[in-house]
Amino acid sequence: MLGEEILYLPLSELARRIESKKLSPVELTESYLERSRKFGPALNAYALLTPEIALEQAHKAEKEIRGGHYRGSLHGMPFAAKDLLAVKGLPTTWGAQPYASQVFDCDSAVITNLKRAGAVMLGKSAMIELAGGSSYRFASASLTGAAKNPWNTSCWTCGSSSGSGAIMAAGLAAFTLGSETWGSILCPAAFCGVSGLRPTYGRVSRFGAMALAYSMDKIGPLCRTAEDCARVFAVIAGHDLRDRATLPLDKAAFTYSPATERRPPSRIGLLSNAWKSLPPEIAALLANARKILRRSFPFIGSAALPTGPFEDAATLIMNAECASAFADLLRSGAAAQLADPLEQLSVYVSETIPASDYVSALRIREQLQYKMEELFDSFDILVTVSQPVTASKLDLNLETGLSFPDPLGAIGNLCGLPAISVPCGFAPDGLPVGLQFVGRAGNDLGVIQAARAYQKYTNWHKKHPQLR
């Protein structure tokens, strides 16, 4: 079996070795499967392991590559998909008891794209039930229990792509897929010390994915590096007639190779008002990141997010859409089967949001979109830490203990802005801290390039926890 020094390599390096036939996709898959069996259950990382499918796909990839038919950097690459993505014939539970036996007869669009690229599915990663629904109180809000952080198993990975974060940090796969409505890719990436990309809204088809909030849901990768995120994003991005929210062909598609990075972003705006306050240890890491960014970017200025009721608008939109998406749970009473006491009830309250207030929130959203367009006329990329805290304890009451203003999360998700979180150091508690790059809608390449430039000068993404 392959050792940690291989299994924690970036996807880009694994791909180079697979393409040159120095690394066997079958051996890589077997090694990740063995490691997943060994560490996955204790971390509550997987909803389902699919070794038969994985090995079949790995053997097929290996045969093709040996035959000279190399499809690209995901060919023979083992991954796990968040359990809200339909895979034909397999349980797709959405992390929730009411859907525990749900099986779809088709693949989600991203799974189809990954199959076409020759990627190897190890299994479905665990998640917070219904991707968090209207709200949840505990990390245990999941059919599979609380996902434990490989850096400290008394801590959480953050949600709702909780298993995807755990799998990456524990070196159980080469990449994972997550989804974000508000924070569910960037927060697990930050808490788990990995790189996570939230693409522009509409660049990745949600066909076959559970809907939480139709106008806010995005699917994106969690990987070791920003470059890895770009490689996965290039495979899953694209217009899809089956998801009418996807952007037109020319704006949805994404192609990537390091050679495409011709003109990197140059104007960085360090956000002055993204967080109410930062603990000194996290502020120090941000100050250090600023010094490193100066090596790559000629202009770093102070930027301020527009102020207004944007968190409130995001809350109303997300919750109203959630209530509609899960109306069946309300009507049937099956919401009572959810694991989290807050999630059982919050959707009932969300159903009472008046339609006129929902529309007003959508109107505020458009005002905000133009305000952000103006801000991006002055800055290419906005930067701040991904979270003002490190990973929370597993038993923390999230409603009271992990509740702080998050205007950037609200604005980024309301406006569908691309963002990436990459590791930028460790707090004194030994837990990783993430650095967040946010770009103009459509400028996914810009945030990737900025993060990649940062990672050229840092090694935080090469650190990994020691598991026993």
Added chain:
Amino acid sequence: MPDDLEPAGPVKGRSISRRQFALRAAMASAATSLAPGSLLNAAASPAPIPQQPAGSPALSPESQAEVEARVQSILGRYGSRFSDEQKSEIRRLSAALQAPLESVRAYPLNNAASPALYLKPLVEREKRPAPPQPAAKHKS
């Protein structure tokens, strides 16, 4: 009787304040979930508005009425499903929803401000002149 608690219904020749409107809208919303008998009783003698749970945000009488209407709407449809503790929790969550609702309502929007149904700036960007190229700006 305070002006805000006058019986709901249009009064010819009088304008109504935003506060009154909010209260009336809330009462009307609640009425949809009430059984006819209780609706008659409510019209004859408005039910007292229960105290908010400890720790709930301080609310104006109008907001409290709206919260109560929300609670009654939920309990009217689904009440038999909930324990007393859950009903209390629904009341707390209903009160917590009031702040974002009022914040959104207070934001000035003119009639022409339309809802964002797609990434309009992204789609429309091509129609605008491109912003100055940053790389050129900082060249020495």
